[in-house]
Amino acid sequence: MIDFEPTQEQKEAIDIAHEFAEELFRPVSRYYDEHEHESPRELIDKTWGERNKGTLALGLDVTACLRIEELCWGDAGLFLCVPGPGLGGAAIFASGTKEQLSRFLGHFNEGDPKWGAMAMTEPGCGSDTSAITATATRDGAEWVLNGEKIFVTWGKRAAENPGGLVVVWATVDKSAGRAGMKSFVVPAGTPGMRVEKLEKKLGIRASDTATIIFDNCHIPFENILGSPEVKKVDKGETKGFKGAMATFDATRPVVAAMAIGVGRAALDFIKETLRKQGIQIRYGVPRQKLTVLERDIMEMEANYKAAKLLTLRALWMMSQFQPNNLEASMAKAKAGLAVTKITQKAVEIMGPLGYSRKYLLEKWMRDAKINDIFEGTGQINMLIVARRILDYSRDQLR
Amino acid sequence: MISFSPTEEQQMIVSMAKQFASGEMRKIYRQCDENGAIPEGVIDTAWKMGLTSSSIPEEYGGPGGEHSAITGSLIAEELAWGDLSMAMHILCPALFAYPILEMGTESQRKKYLPLFSDEKYKAATSGLIEPRFGFDPYSLSTTARLDGNEYVLNGEKCYVPLAAEADLLLVYAAEDGTSHAFIVERDTKGLEIGEREKNMGIRALTTYELSLKNCHVPKENLLGDPRGYDFNRIMNCSRVALSAMAVGVAKAAMEYSRDYAKERVAFGEPIGSRQTVAFMLAEMAIEIDATRLMTWEAAWKLDRKEEATKEASLVKTYADDMVLMVTDRGVQILGGHGYVREHPVELWLRNGRGFATFDGMAIV
Structure with missing residues (x-):
């Protein structure tokens, strides 16, 4: 049955991760951005303890990725300090x-x-x-x-x-x-x-x-x-290489989950700022009556949603033991580009609040960009999607 | 639990709709577009599949299946993949029947729903859009005024599908600034059906302008009792249904141009083996899937009777842009061949352009 409701357990996982993001990540976010290569000792010890208790278990499943979105909403750089077996x-x-x-x-x-x-x-x-x-x-x-x-x-x-x-x-x-x-x-x-x-x-x-x-x-x-x-199995395809590629099918949706966390941080920041100004986003109003600001924010929100749903689908397929090579690349290509654009647009919309290092938005724009690069650039993922839908080998579509 | 798998029953309905779309609709859609008409036979065949009537409860003569926006979206995508004009024609009676099913008073349900449980296709429709710049369904120019035991309707409507063929219309009009729906029977005095409209796309579907001049309808023709009626929900059903159909049209264009890109050789290789074309197709595929998932999510909210305005309007806008991007690229990939009517991509571009205009298509 098509369903978008997280389980009770997943909801709790989201809440707990969000609390960590707010209380453990956000307060030191700026500090570690400006003190590159310094280790966030307290955060590392705390998250390691929680991970071993199971409260912050980070793996390749849907629940873990819902956690990851929250933690990266807190800070994607600090998330990448959380101990665990990671990509290895x-x-x-x-x-x-x-x-x-x-x-x-x-x-x-x-x-x-x-x-x-x-x-x-x-x-x-x-x-x-x-x-x-x-x-x-x-x-x-x-x-x-x-x-x-x-x-x-x-x-x-x-x-x-x-x-x-x-x-x-x-x-x-x-x-x-x-x-x-x-x-x-x-x-x-x-x-x-x-x-x-x-x-x-x-x-x-x-x-x-x-x-x-x-x-x-x-x-x-x-x-x-x-x-x-x-x-040699066939035309240059081998098991060893397939091992690398299978790893990517599993890790790309995870990176996509990281990406959407950063994108949502930027969106939440804008919406909170607008709310304080008494500006409402009017959903359901005909397009020609919307302000440019409303249209921009709706487009950003829709892109965030698109990326998130593609990501959840790729993860869900993995949980069903269905091959997800195409869907993993779709999610990664969409999420990397979507949050790059969302955060860049957010800086534009917020004007002086966006560009200033007094706020975290400019940092999120810098953080977001990596998601369009690591675990396969947007372009490589587009190439994989193209090969899959055209049914072309790497030799037929270079 | 988060899941992306339709139920077995939904899969069955989808495969039936898919088979009909590829076996019947795709055989005649070009000819229908050129002639501006759809043969009755194909509509009757579709009606017999029970796509609209299956959710009419047994007490009103229907099979009593579950009424679900997700199922409706799955059907709408498949039929629109076959042909948008035919899909809208086939599903058109739901524009009248579903609001009555969901929100009608007991006597309205008793009176009208059995008409749609029949073996034979029953043309019925609704009129929402008005022929003016800045049209807003929440601020209609068409008015309804209570006069004793009757409502008096005045105003103009356009893009009313099958208005000339339908015996029953649901007309949306503002009473004290709030949009309400009124059941108007075909022969009501003051209801005038204008000339058939000539549109850029959906040319096989008949649509009409219609005018209401001091059109009197009984008081009990106001849809629902005031508590059961939810205009916003009807709008959200329309947004979801149109998004699903946009996905179907876009999928048709993507598949056709993808196959063409594998066949067409330039500079010694199929054009699909060039990244410039391949990347267009990849983006088309990604955006189609993204829109489908967003449509499902909004439909899922509707099925849970939750407020879905945000989800439904976000996906509708996204789908409007997506289907235009995809169908335009469909033409672009075929180049000059895409521009001639020998290939269907130009038809899908004309149909795809319409989604930003279409409104009030609550057929899920």
């Missing part, structure tokens, strides 16, 4: 064995805060993940990793804090192209893995975005996710 965990969930799941993620509910990260992007390759040059060489019972990874979200925290992990994408056979691409789990503190630098960014400044160097980094053979065999 998502990759392990997507292609790890049961044994690997318990070995790598079993300890993620105890002890000190821990993070998981995924290292895919390199200086020479972004969206074209098949062009990866990092290598993994077999050496007896070990793999030896070499290469440079950039833009690793949670990179420093995952690589340096005990118990953390980084999932690294590397090729075991350059001549095999996509078929040679595999993912490996590198536990935090493994010799040969080091954080080279932290990026200074436009937004989400509280989030650490690291460059990680792998220099003869030895890991156990069993740390490969999926099969070590290089096997």
Whole structure:
């Protein structure tokens, strides 16, 4: 039955997350935006505790994403400091064995805060993940990793804090192209893995975005996710690469959920400001009678709704074990662009209140933009949607 | 619990409507548009499927199915995918029957609903839109004045579908500035049906101007008792229904231009293998899905009898823009071929342009 009502449990999850967003995130939002690379210790400890109690469990399901929207309504940069297996965990969930799941993620509910990260992007390759040059060489019972990874979200925290992990994408056979691409789990503190630098960014400044160097980094053979065999299945499509893509089907709706949280923060701010001014948005009034302001706000709200519903659908499909590759990309493409536009328009509408660092709106505009970039740019997601609806392979539609 | 899966019963109805749309409507829609007429046979076939009558309660001679805006939206999308003129013609009796079903007094329900439980198509309609700039359904120029035991109606209406064919009309008029609905029978003195309108699109659907000159109707023809009547809900049903139909029209244009883009070769490759065309199609597909989901959400609110003005008006406006963007690109992807009437995309653009004008189409 078509239904848009969250369960009682989900409503409570939303309320709790919203309270954290208001009380724990918002008060320090500006501070950590202006003190880049400083760690929000209190927020990390608190959210880690709540996560392990289950009150702030963050995964890939509908409930978790309803929480994520609220937390990112609070602050998307600070949300990216919340400990947990993160994208590294998502990759392990997507292609790890049961044994690997318990070995790598079993300890993620105890002890000190821990993070998981995924290292895919390199200086020479972004969206074209098949062009990866990092290598993994077999050496007896070990793999030896070499290469440079950039833009690793949670990179420093995952690589340096005990118990953390980084999932690294590397090729075991350059001549095999996509078929040679595999993912490996590198536990935090493994010799040969080091954080080279932290990026200074436009937004989400509280989030650490690291460059990680792998220099003869030895890991156990069993740390490969999926099969070590290089096997051409058909025309360049391989299991290893499919593992990466399956991860994206799961994580893209999550990023879309983050995006809509930021978009809603901006919308709520505008509506609250207008309410204080006694300005009402008149829904249901014919279009030619609306003010430009009303038309703008309605368009922003509709776009927020469109993005949110596409996101919920992609997540719901995943919960039903239905393939959601097309729908995940639709949600991500729409949400990334929608909130970029919503927040930019919001700054315009609010005038001096929008541009000033006295308020958070200008920050949300800077934060929002990342959602149109990471986990696949808007353009890559459009390309995936186009391929799916046209039924074209990557060779037929480049 | 959040879910995007229609019920089994809804899936059955959808597949029936889909089959009818592709098997019957799509075979004749171009010819209907050119001739400005729809063969009676196809309307009767559609009526027999019970799309409108199925939710009429047993006590009024109907099958007593559930009346649901979600089900109505699913049906409206499929039929509009087949052809918008025919979809509106097929569903037109609901413009009269559904407000009576939902809000009518017991005697109005008893008197009128059995007429729609018949095997044969029963033409009935409603008149809301007025032929003037700045038309606003909440501020109608057509007036109703109580005079003893009768209401006296005065004013002009336009875009009244099937007005000449219908025996029963629901006319919207303002009484002391508030929009109310009045049941007007075809032969009422003072009701004049004008010439058939000539429109840019929906050319197969007959629509008329109509004028009410001191048109007297009995007092009990005021729809509902004042408490049961909810004009805003009728408007919201219209917004949802039109959004669903916009999705259907847009889907037709997207699918056709997508298939064309895979066939048409330029510079040695199908034009669909160029990002400039492929990205247009991707955006069309995303916006169609987004609009459908927003339509469902607004319909869901209506089914729960919740206030849905915000959701319904947001999606209607979004759908107006979406269907124009999508159908325009449908023409654009076909280029010169899209402009000639040999292909259907120009028809969908003409039909799609109408959504910003259409109002009062409460057929869900």
